[in-house]
Amino acid sequence: MSGQLITTALAAAAARLGDAGIQPAAREARWLLEHVLDGDRSWQHEPSARLTGEQARALDALVAQRATRYPLQYLLGAVEFAGLTLRVTPAVLIPRPETEEMVELVLEHVAARDAALECVDLGTGSGCLAIALAKALPQSRWHACDVSEAALDVARGNAARNGLAARISFRQGSWWAALPQGHEFDLVVANHPYVEEGARLEPELAHEPAAALYAGRTGMDAYRAIAAELDVHLAPRGMFFGELDAAHAEDTRALLARHTQRAVTLHTDLSGRARFVSAGCPPCG
Ligand SMILES: C[S@@+](CC[C@H](N)C(=O)[O-])C[C@H]1O[C@@H](n2cnc3c(N)ncnc32)[C@H](O)[C@@H]1O
Structure with missing residues (x-):
């Protein structure tokens, strides 16, 4: 034997x-x-x-x-996210359970799931948000943007494997600059970097792309860039949803409120911490 x-x-x-x-x-x-x-x-x-x-x-x-302490998900090569199987490599952030909660939050605020919404995912990474929301909103069309071409390659593959490639266009560039100019969007989602440079993190995070995690000395750089042009790109009845660090919740709310007249609201995750922000009046679309 x-x-x-x-x-x-x-x-x-x-x-x-x-x-x-x-x-x-x-x-x-x-x-x-x-x-x-x-x-x-x-x-x-x-x-x-x-x-x-x-x-x-x-x-x-x-x-x-x-x-x-190399991340388990990179070894397995895949994660389950909002009922989908997504491939992950070290080119992308491993999608987190709280981001699945953001999918639910967004869907609660959409007026009609079969509306033909024009949507954007800023900092798409593995494509998890754009892909999960495109699946749940069958008439929506998406621009999934990232500064990292390597991340976009992973996201493209995930969209194709989940049968959603025809409704998601992948665009390389920094935040709004990746998008076609002169468009207004009905729905914008962003889970962008929000960790302070130098923060002490779990050893596994050292293997995830630094560009997916860190956003300057205060962790607010990405929010600043996104907030500055939010009103230009959002349709009058459009809505923005972003993930945030609970420690930055009030700063983020105030930052967005300085850039838009739309209602800015903090939302809690399942453990009661403020982890998401929205701008715009529901229902969206
Ligand atoms: C926190 S990860 C989120 C990935 C994915 N949306 C998720 O929820 O798992 C942030 C993403 O933003 C991208 N990113 C960083 N700086 C960017 C920039 N200036 N413009 C566009 N994307 C950027 C990173 O490459 C990374 O994929």
Whole structure:
């Protein structure tokens, strides 16, 4: 008999991840194992199931990398976001659960889901917001913008795999400059960088693109750039939604209010922290 018992390999993987300070170690070990086994879970009913030599080496390499605090999602290569499967690489921020909450928030404020809305996603990264909202709003058309061409490549692939490429145009450029001039948009969403330079973060974040995280000394640079031209690009009944750091909520609200006469409102996440801001009067569109 050859090859390591899967139950033994799994316990060893969980112990190594736990020693590296990763929680929940057992669950992550299981996800890495399932990745190596291509999702095959039949071993759960066969206590004597063993890894092949190749599988054991692959699992070992993944666990070793994860133990350095390299993000799990980059190792798995995909995340679930708002019911979609999206590919992620180190070229893009890993989409976060609070951004899924922003999808729900936006949908609550749209007058009619079948309206032909002209929409923008500023700082699209993996494309998660544009793709999830394009799916939920079947007549909407999107401009998904990012300064990073590498991120746009990932986002384009995600849109194509989810059958939404025809309704999303991907544009490279800095914030509003990426968009066709002279247009007014019904809906603008942005989860842009909002971390202060030098902030102490989880070790995993060191592997995500710095341009996706940091926004100057105060973390407000991206908001400043977006707020400055918000009124020019938003249609009279248009709405803007942005994600923010709860610590900047009041500053962000005040910044937007200096640039627009529209109603500016803070919104809380599921844990009750102010994590989103909107500008404009609902319903949008
Ligand atoms: C926080 S990430 C968000 C990605 C994605 N929207 C999400 O929610 O997961 C911010 C994104 O903004 C992009 N970005 C940074 N500076 C930019 C700029 N000046 N213009 C456009 N996009 C920018 C980054 O490349 C990154 O993809």
